[in-house]
Amino acid sequence: MSLISPQVHALIDAALAEDRPSADYTSLATIPADRHAEGVIVARQALRLCGVAIAAAVFERSGGAIDYAPEAADGVDLEAGATIARVSGPARELLSLERPALNFLGRLCGVATRARDWTGELRRAWEALPVGGRPPLPPRLVDTRKTIPGWRELDKYAVRTGGAGNHRHDLAGGVLIKDNHLIAAGGVEAALLAAREIAPHGLRLEIEVTSLEQLEEALAAGAEACLLDNMKGEVLADAVARCREADVISEVSGGVGFAELAALAALGPDVISSGALTHSAPCADIALDFTRSWKTA
Amino acid sequence: MSLISPQVHALIDAALAEDRPSADYTSLATIPADRHAEGVIVARQALRLCGVAIAAAVFERSGGAIDYAPEAADGVDLEAGATIARVSGPARELLSLERPALNFLGRLCGVATRARDWTGELRRAWEALPVGGRPPLPPRLVDTRKTIPGWRELDKYAVRTGGAGNHRHDLAGGVLIKDNHLIAAGGVEAALLAAREIAPHGLRLEIEVTSLEQLEEALAAGAEACLLDNMKGEVLADAVARCREADVISEVSGGVGFAELAALAALGPDVISSGALTHSAPCADIALDFTRSWKTA
Amino acid sequence: MSLISPQVHALIDAALAEDRPSADYTSLATIPADRHAEGVIVARQALRLCGVAIAAAVFERSGGAIDYAPEAADGVDLEAGATIARVSGPARELLSLERPALNFLGRLCGVATRARDWTGELRRAWEALPVGGRPPLPPRLVDTRKTIPGWRELDKYAVRTGGAGNHRHDLAGGVLIKDNHLIAAGGVEAALLAAREIAPHGLRLEIEVTSLEQLEEALAAGAEACLLDNMKGEVLADAVARCREADVISEVSGGVGFAELAALAALGPDVISSGALTHSAPCADIALDFTRSWKTA
Amino acid sequence: MSLISPQVHALIDAALAEDRPSADYTSLATIPADRHAEGVIVARQALRLCGVAIAAAVFERSGGAIDYAPEAADGVDLEAGATIARVSGPARELLSLERPALNFLGRLCGVATRARDWTGELRRAWEALPVGGRPPLPPRLVDTRKTIPGWRELDKYAVRTGGAGNHRHDLAGGVLIKDNHLIAAGGVEAALLAAREIAPHGLRLEIEVTSLEQLEEALAAGAEACLLDNMKGEVLADAVARCREADVISEVSGGVGFAELAALAALGPDVISSGALTHSAPCADIALDFTRSWKTA
Amino acid sequence: MSLISPQVHALIDAALAEDRPSADYTSLATIPADRHAEGVIVARQALRLCGVAIAAAVFERSGGAIDYAPEAADGVDLEAGATIARVSGPARELLSLERPALNFLGRLCGVATRARDWTGELRRAWEALPVGGRPPLPPRLVDTRKTIPGWRELDKYAVRTGGAGNHRHDLAGGVLIKDNHLIAAGGVEAALLAAREIAPHGLRLEIEVTSLEQLEEALAAGAEACLLDNMKGEVLADAVARCREADVISEVSGGVGFAELAALAALGPDVISSGALTHSAPCADIALDFTRSWKTA
C-alpha cells in the first residue's frame, strides 16, 4: 500500500488535529528538545498485521525527523510479543505522535485479524466436509458498507489484508436492490428492468429477497445475484440450491457472526457478507516501548 | 448537542464522499425522482441513544428535502423495537443517505451503550458493598485517548452520553507522565518539576506508576494524581489506599474489561480508565424501514 | 439533483475562491450596497438544460440574500432565447456571483447538449435501419473516465442528463482490463482468473481486445464484456457479431466522434464509449441580463 | 512551474479522490504487488506541451515509488508520436494514477495548443498586412474569466504557455464595468468616478461599451480601456480608431472564434479576448504505453 | 458584507476547531442544557465597527439555536459602552462560541479603527493647509500585503471599512517592481518593458525607486506609478513634485506611522501606504455580558 489516498492523508491530519501533538505539554515539559530515543512497536497479542504504511505516514508528519523501519509487512501473521517496527528520533516528537499511530494500527490490525479468523473458520468447516459433497470452494466472506464513517477505504483494505473480500465499495460501485427500494419502485420486475437500463454495463444486478417466492420472481426478472436476507434453515438451504441451479450468485446476509460460519460453509452459498467484520471488530493491542534514550550533541 | 463542530461536519462530508450517494445507481434507476417515502429509524436492540443530531446533519445534506423528526433524545434508554426518528422525503435521497446516517448512529449508540452498561455494573457492585465499608461514591469510569482516528470528539461525546466520564481530551488538555517519558526525562522527580514549570496552571500533574516504590517517589515529588498501571491484587489495593491517604487522585488502568469492574469497585480507586470503552465497543443494530411510499404531484 | 455532494460543494467553494467575489472592486465601487436588481439567466443557444441546482448553490453562497427561481428543470430542451432562471437581490452580490454560476451552467449544458445530440444521432441512424435487420435497441452511448479533473461527478451527471449513459464511475466501480494490464499481468487468461478471484462479485469482468484472436482468447477465459479497441471495418463487424453470438457485451471505443456514430449504429454493438462526450464538449452560451434595478429603503 | 499552489494540489487530490486509485480492483487483481513496469507518455497529436509539472505531482502521490522523467518542457511544440515523459515504478501504482495524470495533461495541452494556434493565426494575418499600413504589433490575444470552475489558475497558465495573454485573473485583479453594472450604477460617468475613488490605484479603469455614443461617453469620463462588446463592421473599425486616437486601450470581445481572427488583426485593436480559448478548447490526445514489465526481487 | 467567502468560512471553522467549543467542560458542567440566556455585545472603547456579519456567522455555527441581532452596521462609529448586538439562545452554546466571535470582532474593529484614525489625521492635516496651496484631495491612505497570514481578505475589508483604501489585493492584482526584482531583472528599463509585455492590460506598471536618479529612469521607461521607498525630506518632496509634473502616481511608503502623517499630507503624494495599518493594529476591546438567564420549559 504505497499509495495513500488524499482521503487517508486527510484522516491522518484529522487524527493529529484532534490530539494536538504540537501542544503536548507533558512531552514539552519533561523532555528536552535535544533528547533522542529508540523504541519498538510491539504486538501485544497474536494478530494479522495491517497498517504499516499508515503508521509510517503518521510518523512522517514529524517532517522527516523520525526514522521508522517496519520489521514485517501487511498481511503477515504475528505472534504476541513480535516487533512490528522500530522507530528512532527526537523523543518529544515520538511521544507526541505515538498515540495516533497506535490508534490506526490497533484498528486496522483488529479488522484484519477478524477477517483472517473468520475466513479461516469458513475454510476449516469447508475442509471438514466430505470431498464429494462439498462445493468446489468455500464461500467467499465479504464485508458490507457498514464501515466506520470516514474509514471506508481503510476498513475495506483491512478486510482484504485479512484475506476476506470486498462487497461493493460504495453506491456507485454496485447495484443492490433492497426492500426499501422495492417499496418505492413498485416491485421486483420493474426494479430490475430499470436497473438494467440505467446502471453502467459493468455492474451486475443484485437484489435482496426474503422468501422463496420473491427469489423466484427475481430469477424470472433476470437477477444476476441474489442476497438472501435473514433466511434461516431449510428455506435458506432451498434458496441457495435454487440460485445454484439458476446459475445466479447467492449471497447470505443478516446477523452473520463467527458462530454461524461453520453451518453456512456446509450450505455452500457463493458469498457470505457480514457487517460485523468492520463495524464491531475489536481493536488489536499494540504498544510503543522506548528501549533507549540519549542526548544529542 | 445542537453545536456540531467543523470537524464533525468534515467527518460527515467524508462519510458521504466515500459512499458516493450522488451516483447511487440503484436508487437513480429504480426510483423515479418524484417518488416520496416515509420511514422509521428503529432500534433493533436495547440501547442508550446517542447521535440524534448527527443523523439529522446527515439528512440535512439533502439540502432540506428530507424531513427528520426524532422521537427520543440523546441519553435516553430504548428497548429493542423502539422508534428513534421518523423520516420523510424523496425516496431516492432517503435511500442514498440511509447508510451513512445509520453508520453514525450505530457506532455512537454502541459506545454510549457500553459506557452505560459498564457504569451501571460499577454502581451495582458498589451498592452491594456494606454501606459503612464503601467509599462515598463508586469509582468514576473514564475513557482514554484510544479513540478511532477522526472520532475523538464523537467518541468522547458518546462516552459522556453513556454516563461515563472523559479523561483528558487531547495532549493539550492534561499532563500525564508515562513510562516512556520517564525513560527520556531521567526520572520521576525531574519530570514532575519540569511539568510544574511548563504546564498551564489549570492542569493537574498525573504520573503513571507501576510499583509501590515508584508511587512513593511520585508522591514525594508532588504528583497530584497517580495512574496505577497494570497493578494487580494486593499491590494494587495498597497503592489505592496509599493514594487515598496522601489525598492524591488514584486511577486504575490497563486491560480493564467488564469482568474486572466489580472487583475494582470494591477496591475503591477514584478513577478507572478503559480504552475498550471506545476502541472496541460493538456497533448497535439500527435500521431504517420504509412504511409508505407515494408519487408526488 | 437536490443532493449536492460535499465534493461539488467544495468545487463551488474553489470556484468562488479563485474569482475573489468578496473583493470585486468593480461592483464594490460602482454599485451602492442598498441597490437591488432583477435579472434573467438566458440560453443564448439551443441547449439541453443541466445544472439548475448547481447555479442555485452558487447564488446561495450570498447567505440567502439572493432569490433564484428556475424556470425550467434539468433535462429539458430549450431554444435560444429561453429563460433558464430569474434572479433578484442585492446588485453587488448578483454581479459578484454571476460568473461562477454561468461557468458551471455553461459547461454542464455543454456536456449535456453534446450527449443529447450524439444520442439522438445514434437513434436516428438506428431508426433508419430496416426494422427486421436492426438490433432491438440502438447502441448505448456512454462516457469514459476521461473527465475534467475535479469534475467526474458533474461530468457524469451531465452525460446522464443528456440522455447518454455512464461507464464505470471510478476504478472501484468496474473491472476493465486494458493493454497495459495485460503486459504486466502476463496474459488474458491469468488476468481474468485473478480478477474473478479478487473483484467484488457485483462487478462484471470486462477486457479490452485489439484483435479477433485476442477476442477469442478473452471469450474462452470467461470475459463478460469486451471493449473492442480501435478496431475498424470488417474486423470490427466480426468482433461485434462474435460477442453477440457468445452472449457477451460488446463495447466499441477509440476515437469515436459524431461522424462515426451512424455507421456504428448499423453495426449494432451493445455499447459505444467516447471520451469526447466530456473532455472536449464545447461550452454552451448562457448569460445573465439585468432587467431592472432599484434602491432599497 | 516548480511552484504548484495549494489550490492545484487540492485539485489533484480531488482528481484522485474521485477516481479511487486505492481501490483499483482491476490493477489489484491482475498485477502482483512486486511487478514493476516502464512506460512512455506519448503525444498522439501535434501539440504545445503544457502540464509536465502537474503530471509529476500526480505521480508523486505514489509516495515516491514512481520515477517520472520528462523529456520535454512546458512551452515546447511536439509532433504526433513524440515522447513527453518516461515513467517507471510499481505497475499497479502506475496504472492506478495513469488516468488522472493524462486527464490533466490532455486538458492543459488542449488549452495551450489552441492558444498557440490562435496566436499564430493572428500573427500570420498581421504579417500579411502591408508593413506601412499595419499597427506596430499584432493584437494581443487574451483569455477571460470564462474558465472551468476550479481551473482558473491552470487554465490561465495554459493560455500563457500557449503564447497568449491573460485578462484579469479574478475580480480583485482588474476593473471592468459591464452593462449590468451600468444598469445598477446609473450611467457611465458615475460608474467611472466611483471606480476611480475605490479601486486600488494599480488598476486601470476599463469599461464595456456597445455603441460609438457610449464609447464617447466613456472617453469623456476618463476610461483608460474600452471593451468593444459585440461591435461589428464599420462601427467596430470606427471604435478601434477612436480609441487609438484617444490613446486608450481597445479590446474587442464577443463571440470571437478562430475564423474571426484574421479580420480582427487587420483592424488592429490592442487586445482581443475570447472565452473559447479556455471554456471550449478540445482536449489533446495523450497516452501512456507500457514498454516493459518485470518482477522485482 | 452579506457575502462571506469560502476562505472566511474556513477561517471561522479553524477558529472553532482550535477552541474546541464542543468539549467546553466549563459550560457543559455548570450550565444545564435547558438554560437560556440573553446578553449584549458591548464596545468597551470608542471604535469604528467592523465584523457584524462575521460574528453572525460564528453564532450561526450553533445550527440556528442562537439569535443574533446587530444594533449597528459595519462602518459606524461607536462610543465606549455602546451595544453592538444582542444575542439570545442556549446559555451553553452562547458561552462556547463567545470567544471566537469576540476575537474576530476585536481584530476587525481594531484594524478599522486605526484606518479611521489615520485617515482622519491625514484629512485634518490637509484641511489645515492653505486652500490655495494644497492638493485637491488629501493623499489616499492604503494598506499593503503585510497582513496577518490567513487574514488578507478580512484585513483589507477592515481597512476599507475604516475609510482607507486597498493597495493590490495579491500578486495577481497589481504590478509592483521592487528592489529585489531589479537585481534579478537587470535594471529598470528591462523590467518595465517585460512587465508591459506580460502583465494583464488592466494593470498599471508601478515601480519602487529609492533615489531621484532611479525615479528619472523609471519615468523615462514608462512607469505609470512610482513607489518612493524610504525617501525623506527634500528628496522626497522633489520626488513627489516630479511625479506630479510627469502625471504619474506617487506613492510614499516605508516606516509610515501615525506621527508621520501630518507632514506627508502637506507634501501631497497621491498615495501613502503603511503596513502598520494591518500588521500592528491593536485589538479593540469588546465584551459579551449576559443580562438575563432562565430555564426553558
Next chain:
Amino acid sequence: MSLISPQVHALIDAALAEDRPSADYTSLATIPADRHAEGVIVARQALRLCGVAIAAAVFERSGGAIDYAPEAADGVDLEAGATIARVSGPARELLSLERPALNFLGRLCGVATRARDWTGELRRAWEALPVGGRPPLPPRLVDTRKTIPGWRELDKYAVRTGGAGNHRHDLAGGVLIKDNHLIAAGGVEAALLAAREIAPHGLRLEIEVTSLEQLEEALAAGAEACLLDNMKGEVLADAVARCREADVISEVSGGVGFAELAALAALGPDVISSGALTHSAPCADIALDFTRSWKTA
C-alpha cells in the same frame, strides 16, 4: 518545532492561496525562469526570534527548489541587522514566496518579543524587591484565549518562545468559571460542584471572582485557582494574600499592560494573564534582501 501540525500547514496554504504566488505577474514578467538568486532574511530591529521552521515550510512550498538555511534558532535574541536565514534558488519563486514567509516571521517574532520583554520586566521588578520580602519566584506571565482566529497554536507557541507561559489552550484544556457562567449556573457553589463532577480529573477548578466576598465563597466551595478579575489596589492585595493563605493559585487579569507589570510583581500573585500579549503585539520588522543573482546554465 520540527512538528508542524496539519492546522499550521493549512494556514500556510491559506496564506499562499490568498497571495496568488503562482500568478505573480511582476516576477513572471521581469525575471527569466532560469534566473537564480541568493538573499538574506534580516532582522531590522532587535527581537526574540520565532518561526524559523514556519518560514522553512513556506519556502518548501516551492517543491524543493529553494534552499533555506537558518542562521539562528527559535528562542534566540537577535540585534537589529542580524541575519535570520539565507535563501537561494530560482529568483521568481523566491520573490513569489517572500511576503508570506515574512508575514509569518513578523508576527511570530512580534509576539515572542513582547512576551520576552514583559517577562523580563516582571523579573526585573521582582529582583528589585528586598530578598526577604519577595515571593520565591516572580509571577508567571501567561497568555489567554484572545488570540488571532486561526492562530491559536502559533500564538501560544510564540508566547512560550518568548519565555512566558500558556493559560489553557482551548475550552477542553481547562476549567474557568466566569461571570456569565455564574449568571446561568446559579451561583459559585453550584458551579464548582458541577464542574467537579463533570470535568476530567486532570483539570483544576478555576473561577473568576470580582470581590473579596466572592473570593471567600469560592474558597469555601473548593476552588483550586481564583482569577481576580479587574481588582485594584488594596482589594487586589488582600485577595492575593488570601489566596496564598488558602494555598490556592491566584491569577491577576484584566487590562494588564506593560505599565502595570512592576507593581503586580511586588504584589506577588502566582499568575498574571494578559490578552495583549497576543491580540495586540506589534509585528516585528524583518526583510529579505537579495545579495546576488545569476543566470543558470
